[in-house]
Amino acid sequence: MKKQGKTNAFDVLRERGFVHSTSHEKEIREALGSGPVTFYLGIDPTADNLHIGHFFALRAFRIMQDHGHKGIILIGNATAVIGDPSFKNDMRKMLSQEAVDKNARDISNILTKFLDVKNTTIVYNADWFKNINYVSALLDIGAHFNIAEMLSKDIYKNRLGNGLTFMEMGYMLMQGYDFVHLNEKYGCTLQIGGSDQWSNILSGVELGRKKQKPLMMAFCTPLLTNHEGQKMGKTEKGALWVSGGSVTAYDFYQYFVNAHDNDVERLLLFFSDLPVPEIKTLCTKDIVLAKRTMALAVTELIHGKDGAEKAKEMSAKLFSGDTGGADAPTVSVVCPSRSVVDVLVAANLAKSKREAREFITGGAITIDNDKITDVEHVVNKNECLVKKGKKTFLRIQIK
Numbered sequence: 001m002k003k004q005g006k007t008n009a010f011d012v013l014r015e016r017g018f019v020h021s022t023s024h025e026k027e028i029r030e031a032l033g034s035g036p037v038t039f040y041l042g043i044d045p046t047a048d049n050l051h052i053g054h055f056f057a058l059r060a061f062r063i064m065q066d067h068g069h070k071g072i073i074l075i076g077n078a079t080a081v082i083g084d085p086s087f088k089n090d091m092r093k094m095l096s097q098e099a100v101d102k103n104a105r106d107i108s109n110i111l112t113k114f115l116d117v118k119n120t121t122i123v124y125n126a127d128w129f130k131n132i133n134y135v136s137a138l139l140d141i142g143a144h145f146n147i148a149e150m151l152s153k154d155i156y157k158n159r160l161g162n163g164l165t166f167m168e169m170g171y172m173l174m175q176g177y178d179f180v181h182l183n184e185k186y187g188c189t190l191q192i193g194g195s196d197q198w199s200n201i202l203s204g205v206e207l208g209r210k211k212q213k214p215l216m217m218a219f220c221t222p223l224l225t226n227h228e229g230q231k232m233g234k235t236e237k238g239a240l241w242v243s244g245g246s247v248t249a250y251d252f253y254q255y256f257v258n259a260h261d262n263d264v265e266r267l268l269l270f271f272s273d274l275p276v277p278e279i280k281t282l283c284t285k286d287i288v289l290a291k292r293t294m295a296l297a298v299t300e301l302i303h304g305k306d307g308a309e310k311a312k313e314m315s316a317k318l319f320s321g322d323t324g325g326a327d328a329p330t331v332s333v334v335c336p337s338r339s340v341v342d343v344l345v346a347a348n349l350a351k352s353k354r355e356a357r358e359f360i361t362g363g364a365i366t367i368d369n370d371k372i373t374d375v376e377h378v379v380n381k382n383e384c385l386v387k388k389g390k391k392t393f394l395r396i397q398i399k
Contacts, residue, residue, distance in 0.1 A: 179204025
């Protein structure tokens, strides 16, 4: 997001759809309009990468920065060990401190691509929790939390009959204390995060009030969902990760260029810098162009201008029938049998042999422009271009 002079960051976020809920809307807007505000976003390093949902929240973070506010990224290498029980039917898989710390380092490196590094402070909550003993935590933090109120929250209701542990209940206390600690050390007065974290986020606002701190506020962004309310970012290959070799620029471009027409305007508002009136006009006049503009914008944010342009060109060639060869995304697989079923599974074009057979008998598989309908077909070439359905192309190198 380009700098907008004296425009209030909250107005921009509201207009572009980033504001879902607020603790003190009037006060937040006034604070963001009167001077630099120190705010924070928390990320638990439960993986060594960030997905598109994280990136959505980072867009709001960057808009705040571009309007002159001071951002803190809190990487929860203490809270990630405990695990957030929010909306989970079972206890999350526990990670070792070593695994969490490695993930934290990897995520820190990724963040430098997307944020104003000079105006970002990165902190790790293990740095302060390691110095708090159990009795002190109960007295200083636990005394301010009411168990009945906590159990009334939607985030815990599904777990009450499935073994909700005291350890997991402590997650909310830890996140609440994070906000208080950042307020005391950095003067942080605003927390942002996804709407699925709203109860945890409010715990910090309330803890600050009970400890008689200056007004601490929060707002949350909506979850990144499609027009039907389903979370976006899940593909046949897994999550849309924003770094690493698991998701190519082409995959990103194809995912978004295939978005439903009803989602295009929102995605342009979220992931492009186009003015709002221009976005609305474009979506009304030419939804196909709007969709390509949106796909290019989000891919450029993740993979840079060159990567996005190459992905756009690759997509155009593939779907015009000019497959060329080198332009298609490429994967190398080990498949001694050379069976088309095994090749599809090895290349992650099918989740199982059964699914691969269904694709083949249903006429969804083409290899080097030849439709394959025989499940016993053997791929004799060391390299081939596979098309699945109308939208998935993959050049497979077989070893």
